[in-house]
Amino acid sequence: MNAPQVLSRFRVSGLDCAACAAKIEGAAKRVDGITEISVSVAAATLAVRHVEGLDLSALADRLSPMGYTLAPLPAAAGPDAAPGAAPACSGAGAHGHDHDRDHAAAPGPGEAAPADRRWWAAPKTRLTLASGAALVAAFGAAWVVPQARAEIFVVAMLVGLVPIARRAFAAARNGMPFTIEMLMTIAAVGAVVIGAAEEAAAVVFLFLVGELLEGVAAGRARAGIRALAALVPKTALLERAGAAVEVPAERLPIGAVILVRPGERIAADGVVLAGASGVDESPVTGESAPVAKGPDAPVFAGTVNGEAALRIRVTAAAQDNTIARVVRLVEEAQEARAPTERFIDRFARHYTPAVVAVAALVAVVPPLAVGAGWDEWIYKGLAILLIGCPCALVISTPAAIAAGLAAGARRGLLMKGGAVLETARQVSVVCFDKTGTLTAGKPQVTDIVAVSRPEAEILALAAALEAGSSHPLASAILARAAADGIAPAPAEAARALSGKGVSGLVDGREVLLLSPRAAAALAPLGAEPEARIAALAAAGKTCAVVVADGRLAGLIALRDEPRADAKAGIAALTRKGIRTLMLTGDNRATGDAIGAALGIDVRAELMPQDKLAIVGALKRAGAVVANVGDGINDAPALAAADIGIAMGGGTDVALETADAAVLHGRVTDVAAMIDLSRRTMGNIHQNIAIALGLKAVFLVTTLAGITGLWPAILADTGATVLVTLNALRLLSARPG
Numbered sequence: 033m034n035a036p037q038v039l040s041r042f043r044v045s046g047l048d049c050a051a052c053a054a055k056i057e058g059a060a061k062r063v064d065g066i067t068e069i070s071v072s073v074a075a076a077t078l079a080v081r082h083v084e085g086l087d088l089s090a091l092a093d094r095l096s097p098m099g100y101t102l103a104p105l106p107a108a109a110g111p112d113a114a115p116g117a118a119p120a121c122s123g124a125g126a127h128g129h130d131h132d133r134d135h136a137a138a139p140g141p142g143e144a145a146p147a148d149r150r151w152w153a154a155p156k157t158r159l160t161l162a163s164g165a166a167l168v169a170a171f172g173a174a175w176v177v178p179q180a181r182a183e184i185f186v187v188a189m190l191v192g193l194v195p196i197a198r199r200a201f202a203a204a205r206n207g208m209p210f211t212i213e214m215l216m217t218i219a220a221v222g223a224v225v226i227g228a229a230e231e232a233a234a235v236v237f238l239f240l241v242g243e244l245l246e247g248v249a250a251g252r253a254r255a256g257i258r259a260l261a262a263l264v265p266k267t268a269l270l271e272r273a274g275a276a277v278e279v280p281a282e283r284l285p286i287g288a289v290i291l292v293r294p295g296e297r298i299a300a301d302g303v304v305l306a307g308a309s310g311v312d313e314s315p316v317t318g319e320s321a322p323v324a325k326g327p328d329a330p331v332f333a334g335t336v337n338g339e340a341a342l343r344i345r346v347t348a349a350a351q352d353n354t355i356a357r358v359v360r361l362v363e364e365a366q367e368a369r370a371p372t373e374r375f376i377d378r379f380a381r382h383y384t385p386a387v388v389a390v391a392a393l394v395a396v397v398p399p400l401a402v403g404a405g406w407d408e409w410i411y412k413g414l415a416i417l418l419i420g421c422p423c424a425l426v427i428s429t430p431a432a433i434a435a436g437l438a439a440g441a442r443r444g445l446l447m448k449g450g451a452v453l454e455t456a457r458q459v460s461v462v463c464f465d466k467t468g469t470l471t472a473g474k475p476q477v478t479d480i481v482a483v484s485r486p487e488a489e490i491l492a493l494a495a496a497l498e499a500g501s502s503h504p505l506a507s508a509i510l511a512r513a514a515a516d517g518i519a520p521a522p523a524e525a526a527r528a529l530s531g532k533g534v535s536g537l538v539d540g541r542e543v544l545l546l547s548p549r550a551a552a553a554l555a556p557l558g559a560e561p562e563a564r565i566a567a568l569a570a571a572g573k574t575c576a577v578v579v580a581d582g583r584l585a586g587l588i589a590l591r592d593e594p595r596a597d598a599k600a601g602i603a604a605l606t607r608k609g610i611r612t613l614m615l616t617g618d619n620r621a622t623g624d625a626i627g628a629a630l631g632i633d634v635r636a637e638l639m640p641q642d643k644l645a646i647v648g649a650l651k652r653a654g655a656v657v658a659n660v661g662d663g664i665n666d667a668p669a670l671a672a673a674d675i676g677i678a679m680g681g682g683t684d685v686a687l688e689t690a691d692a693a694v695l696h697g698r699v700t701d702v703a704a705m706i707d708l709s710r711r712t713m714g715n716i717h718q719n720i721a722i723a724l725g726l727k728a729v730f731l732v733t734t735l736a737g738i739t740g741l742w743p744a745i746l747a748d749t750g751a752t753v754l755v756t757l758n759a760l761r762l763l764s765a766r767p768g
Contacts, residue, residue, distance in 0.1 A: 220232045294338060296337055598630055680694075
């Protein structure tokens with residue numbers, strides 16, 4: 033019988049690049065009882081699945097000598113979380129961490145770890161400063177005591193090299209002999225052996241500077257998504273016993289009522305109970321103009337209230353509000369590696385041993401084969417060791433993927449992993465559901481046709497009959513009356529006519545609101561009204577007939593109208609050379625009418641299995657298909673497509689069922705997502721070119737005797753910093 037499995041999660045200090053992640057993963061694999069390992073560079077987290085009750089102090093013991101410490105995190109919510117996962121972290125607080133303190137203070141999703149907040153106090157910073165001070169002191173001492181110059185610089189070198197060598201040998205004991213630290217150690221010791229102690233000390237210092245810059249850049253990349261979490265205020269005004277009491281926002285229960293004053297940030301997802309105000313949603317949705325909010329309107333945590341106070345009922349706990357869920361899902365997505373990233377990782381595993389072999393051949397073959405000078409060629413071999421360090425190459429892809437995912441999330445474009453981000457650039461066909469995706473998902477009054485009564489009176493009579501009804505068509509009529517400033521008179525004896533409509537008395541007159549068929553059964557409508565009804569039906573509109581005192585008063589037409597940006601969204605995809613297709617279960621007339629208005633091909637009257645079949649046929653024809661739907665009735669097609677994109681306002685279903693989600697319901701965001709994917713892949717190709725290009729240049733100049741150890745380490749450090757900074761450009765680029 034298999035032992036029960038649990039999941040434990042940790043914040044990892046010192047985790048700055050993909051090479052670090054590989055070392056942590058390699059060490060974790062050697063701990064008996066751990067069955068699954070996931071390391072996220074972007075989130076600086078480690079998740080391990082292991083047998084229940086396992087003492088994970090063995091993992092901390094393996095990682096500490098390599099420069100990594102663990103702080104337990106609360107178990108992740110969701111299907112991967114196992115009961116009791118958090119307590120399973122026993123022993124992880126070893127090596128300078130108090131377990132209870134770390135566990136209590138462990139950052140949640142998106143919260144900055146202490147090491148990220150105070151990089152200048154991190155061990156790497158202290159070591160770099162100590163190495164730099166030792167190097168400066170060595171230059172001064174060597175000037176005073178020149179006869180001991182070599183010994184002085186060896187001492188200065190050891191200040192920085194000893195911790196590096198300790199990490200190198202710790203990694204070797206964990207089955208990873210070819211690490212950047214080992215290459216650095218061999219190069220530094222070799223330089224001393226051939227009498228280049230001064231260069232060895234300088235190279236060690238430059239290596240530490242590069243590591244420090246790498247850590248700072250990694251922290252900045254993480255801050256890109258954590259900035260979202262910082263939008264939510266720490267406190268809220270809770271209504272209690274008729275008074276507003278300030279309480280921590282994280283403790284607000286669902287159903288609580290909070291008061292948000294003008295200019296304040298909203299502390300929780302909720303629904304407006306009272307008040308009317310413009311809310312600045314730009315921090316969350318990117319909308320440039322304030323959105324009007326009144327009773328029953330939803331609001332998001334982190335948005336800014338405008339000109340009037342709002343009373344809001346909380347609808348989600350702090351850990352489940354829109355921002356927290358987006359941050360959590362993005363951090364999880366950053367753990368899913370893209371195909372290019374997996375290829376680079378596999379390449380790097382063979383690349384580093386190959387570099388060692390080439391460096392060894394360069395060092396020994398010329399002296400043995402042609403009698404060249406040993407010191408010269410050993411020096412060149414050591415330089416090649418440093419040039420060949422894989423840091424820049426290994427980080428080139430994950431840095432760009434993490435930045436791309438974070439940039440998308442900040443604009444409401446959520447992609448669940450690097451594979452999704454990478455595939456989006458290849459999309460050649462986008463299939464859209466109609467209702468709730470290309471359209472708003474609720475009918476609106478589009479036409480009022482006067483026959484024997486004026487338009488305003490027709491609308492007032494219909495609204496009087498529909499008052500109090502929750503039917504979508506009734507809601508549309510009432511919304512239009514409210515928008516036109518019409519306050520309908522109360523209806524008496526109102527009743528539903530099964531399958532036909534409603535009837536009642538309005539100001540003493542009998543009024544009926546009927547379907548065209550039911551109205552025609554009472555009395556002939558006349559040639560002109562029937563022609564108008566037929567024309568409205570051909571345009572995909574639902575028609576209601578208003579009869580007052582036995583006479584046809586007029587017609588009201590309703591339709592689920594396209595979203596305001598639907599036409600622009602389809603046009604943006606067309607400009608990119610992407611074919612668009614509407615797949616709808618609605619009748620053909622309605623589908624064709626909406627399709628003609630938007631400029632999109634239409635397949636109508638489809639069952640879910642029909643949509644699935646169409647997506648499958650497109651894929652077999654060689655298309656890369658994205659399917660955009662509401663995440664519920666389109667589930668089969670969403671799952672079958674190369675990328676399933678949920679359209680919605682950040683609902684649980686939309687976030688959990690598809691590969692990606694357009695959180696703010698903008699059709700134009702589908703094109704923006706594809707544009708972001710193309711930008712990200714372009715960035716990755718630039719990074720790989722920078723990493724390999726610099727190495728190729730310095731390899732040639734080193735063999736030619738033009739450059740040596742100093743430029744070699746600068747080439748590696750410089751390339752690493754350059755690719756990281758290039759990736760960070762994605763955070764500020766606006767898709768589309």
